[in-house]
Amino acid sequence: MVVAMLCQLKFAAAHVLSYKADAMLTKKINSNTIRRINAARVFHGIHKQPGISPRGLSKITGIDLATISIILTTLEQDGVVLRRTEAPTGRSGRPNSTLFINEASxxxxxxxxxxxxxxxxxxxxxxxxxxxxxxxxxxxxxxxxxxxxxxxxxxxxxxxxxxxxxxxxxxxxxxxxxxxxxxxxxxxxxxxxxxxxxxxxxxxxxxxxxxxxxxxxxxAEHIFGSCQHTADFVYVSGRSGVGGGLYLGGAIYRGPHGLAGEVGHMKLVPHGRSCACGAHGCFEAYVSEHAILKCLAEAGESARDIPSVRAAALEGNEVVLRTLEEAGRHLGLGLANLANLLAPSSIILGGGMAALAEFLLPACRPEFEANTLAEIRCAMTIALSALQEFAxxxxxxxxxxxxxxxxxxxxxx
Amino acid sequence: MVVAMLCQLKFAAAHVLSYKADAMLTKKINSNTIRRINAARVFHGIHKQPGISPRGLSKITGIDLATISIILTTLEQDGVVLRRTEAPTGRSGRPNSTLFINEASxxxxxxxxxxxxxxxxxxxxxxxxxxxxxxxxxxxxxxxxxxxxxxxxxxxxxxxxxxxxxxxxxxxxxxxxxxxxxxxxxxxxxxxxxxxxxxxxxxxxxxxxxxxxxxxxxxAEHIFGSCQHTADFVYVSGRSGVGGGLYLGGAIYRGPHGLAGEVGHMKLVPHGRSCACGAHGCFEAYVSEHAILKCLAEAGESARDIPSVRAAALEGNEVVLRTLEEAGRHLGLGLANLANLLAPSSIILGGGMAALAEFLLPACRPEFEANTLAEIRCAMTIALSALQEFAxxxxxxxxxxxxxxxxxxxxxx
DNA sequence: CCATAATTATTTTAGCCTCTAATAAATATG
DNA sequence: CATATTTATTAGAGGCTAAAATAATTATGG
Structure with a gap:
């Protein structure tokens, strides 16, 4: 309940222009900047809610209707935005214009x-x-x-x-x-x-x-996929390794050198399985596609790729199921660490993890839940990539x- | 080398006004906003570099001198900023005005x-x-x-x-x-x-x-302490538990519900020491002030508080030293996880960890280095709180x- | 069925504020 | 005193907002 309440307070507190002291001591802001941002906001609003009216845009952006009107005029002239008149709705009064991105543009x-x-x-x-x-x-x-x-x-x-x-x-x-x-x-x-x-x-x-x-x-998950209304989430996927996309506060967090997000090298098990990075017990040594294939090979059940692992699991192959269960437990542990640290709204699994999710998650969930703080766990979800191989x-x-x-x-x- | 190069590219890429789509679809931007931000930037510039000249401010902020002049006029009228004329410096030309925050204001x-x-x-x-x-x-x-x-x-x-x-x-x-x-x-x-x-x-x-x-x-570390020029760092401290301040991209990251930063509940050891949160193997179960005192008690060397632990360590008490070494190793592991995930410019230790640093770090560093990706490790430092108990x-x-x-x-x- | 009023949506206009660039002023050095 | 350097002022252009005007409907009444 408190969480819900705190959540509501978010927008009141969020500064539109986050005044990040250091980053901002370098570039200039002028009326041009305002116009550019506002134009982008208008466009973005239409993209997010096709068929929205100018008035609706004004409401969600806070930009004055007059300004919206001017911006729309230029966007229409540029052929980027289309406007249609809504069919009569039975309400009295002039009907809405409805706005759309011009897909043909x-x-x-x-x-x-x-x-x-x-x-x-x-x-x-x-x-x-x-x-x-x-x-x-x-x-x-x-x-x-x-x-x-x-x-x-x-x-x-x-x-x-x-x-x-x-x-x-x-x-x-x-x-x-x-x-x-x-x-x-x-x-x-x-x-x-x-x-x-x-x-x-x-x-x-x-x-x-x-x-x-x-x-x-x-x-992609944020713009087109399962996190379209989520400003804070973590995307976890990978092939040989496991990478993470930290979407924090409405943007990907890259860190000072663009190196942030190496979730695959979180250490889960002291002196655990050896990893390509030279260390031991890394997350990706347990849950990456390669790691799963390697574990299977060690257990005497070689598989060529993830689809064939999935097929074997669907057939009920015991060794495969046990291996995936084990990977799932480690997955749960790793996600718990992510959750505790970043408290995102959701964690999205992609790649092989998504493909094998039905076999990983049964073991993953309890481990995740046991190791994540209750307040954080209750305010978040674990979900699968909506975009799959197109991500x-x-x-x-x-x-x-x-x-x-x-x-x-x-x-x- | 690549890292250094990438680092240089940072400012070219950083948008002054980060266009965070979702967050920005709600509030309005107008010339007032510009003025407010610019006034804050001017003030901040003076605060950061006392004695700076108007021209210098213009340079670092990119704001036109005329605008700076107007802003300074109001700030001076408000008594918030003081201006003095520089003593002759030997250079030709009119001497700089030098600007200071009016401490008396x-x-x-x-x-x-x-x-x-x-x-x-x-x-x-x-x-x-x-x-x-x-x-x-x-x-x-x-x-x-x-x-x-x-x-x-x-x-x-x-x-x-x-x-x-x-x-x-x-x-x-x-x-x-x-x-x-x-x-x-x-x-x-x-x-x-x-x-x-x-x-x-x-x-x-x-x-x-x-x-x-x-x-x-x-x-505090960012504004007054050891991270004044660092936009991305993690502060780790705590008493009974271990908390983290994730300073990411020039601002504290709070997460969607303000819950982000619970570094104390990262799991370091599966089925490890039990934690107050109900789980096992939490970071804070190994390195918090309480955890250290508890470990000492278990080892038969009860201590009242961290200063007395420190005193005992200084006296060369074997049990205390061994306990701190053990805690240091876990500290290194936990910090490695933080580093791998967020790749900050630095990790700052506060509280008891800073007080006991000389005994924790010798065991912490090798563990940290062995478990952190080389690229990330080379681009960051571990340091102690500059503000200590005033943090x-x-x-x-x-x-x-x-x-x-x-x-x-x-x-x- | 038609004209008018009422309702709702959008555009235009006028005013204010900001930033920028050009111009003017002030000050110290040689 | 001339020059270089720094600061202040003054139009000028562009952006946003509020209010008034315009536009496109539906409801209403004859």
């Missing part, structure tokens, strides 16, 4: 670069998938850039949309991405200081943004969308 | 409410302690409010400063504080829904803000200062 591309393959998705502004494409991975930076460019162009042709309507691209890579969203360091791909964003921006003539794959997936490319699209929403140049294009 | 009060006692500190705007006072604790909410009020008034009399020059009060309490900074839930004090801030605001006629004690201490009340002062800096009403007062 542009498309976004999202890319997941993985070791095995590159996954490219084309979508409308509202996140409707228009087409997707997978090409083999394991490429040099240059080859990957070319493959991505060609893939996007091929998809555009396939869907019959002219190249200049591409409004932005976002790329998720398995590695460290600089805080400017350009340079990537991806050991798994053997990329070092790879300015993929720069190369692609030049090649495609449109803004391209890089992001760590798991963080991208987290953003990372949709993350790219979400990032492209966010940048599009925030950059006036793009809106005015 | 107001004082701030910070309060630490603990179970045993209430600690009240009076300070100038620049954080210079003018006086402090300790009164017995264990009070009802009403009694505590009265004690705090009387204590502050007594200190003001003692220092000879009229009551109306009190510009703000911040209070750290051991418990959950609502996100509006008013209502506190403090089981240790047996307070429930205690609107201490409201009562005190009414009683003192000045803005009073509540904060969790550890979070307050973290803010919490100074945190109250820091909070009062922050609010004072951000609220135009206060500046215009």
């Amino acid at each position: 542009g498309v976004l591309a999202g890319v997941a670069v993985e070791v095995e393959e590159i996954h490219i998705v084309l979508s409308s502004f509202s996140g409707a998938r228009l087409g997707s494409l997978r090409v083999p991975g394991s490429l040099s930076q240059e080859a990957a850039a070319a493959a991505i460019k060609n893939g996007i162009l091929a998809l555009l042709r396939q869907v019959g949309i002219p190249r200049k309507r591409l409004a932005g691209v976002g790329v998720g890579v398995p590695g460290l991405v600089g805080l400017d969203g350009r340079i990537a360091l991806a050991p798994a791909l053997d990329w070092h200081d790879a300015d993929l964003a720069g190369v692609l921006t030049a090649g495609l003539g449109v803004a391209v943004h890089l992001e760590n794959d798991i963080k991208a997936a987290a953003i 990372i490319p949709m993350g790219g699209i979400a990032i492209a969308l966010q940048h599009f929403l925030e950059e006036p140049g793009a809106i005015r294009a | 107001g004082v701030l009060a910070g309060v630490a409410v603990e179970v045993e006692e209430i600690h009240i500190v009076l300070s100038s705007f620049s954080g210079a302690r003018l006086g402090s006072l300790r009164v017995p604790g264990s009070l009802s909410q009403e009694a505590a409010a009265a004690a705090i009020k009387n204590g502050i008034l007594a200190l003001l009399r003692q220092v000879g400063i009229p009551r109306k020059r009190l510009a703000g009060v911040g209070v750290g309490v051991p418990g959950l504080v609502g996100l509006d900074g008013r209502i506190a839930l403090a089981p240790a004090l047996d307070w429930h829904d205690a609107d201490l801030a409201g009562v005190l605001t009414a009683g003192l006629g000045v803005a009073v803000h509540l904060e969790n004690d550890i979070k307050a201490a973290a803010i 919490i009340p100074m945190g109250g002062i820091a909070i009062a200062l922050q609010h004072f800096l951000e609220e135009p009403g206060a500046i215009r007062a």
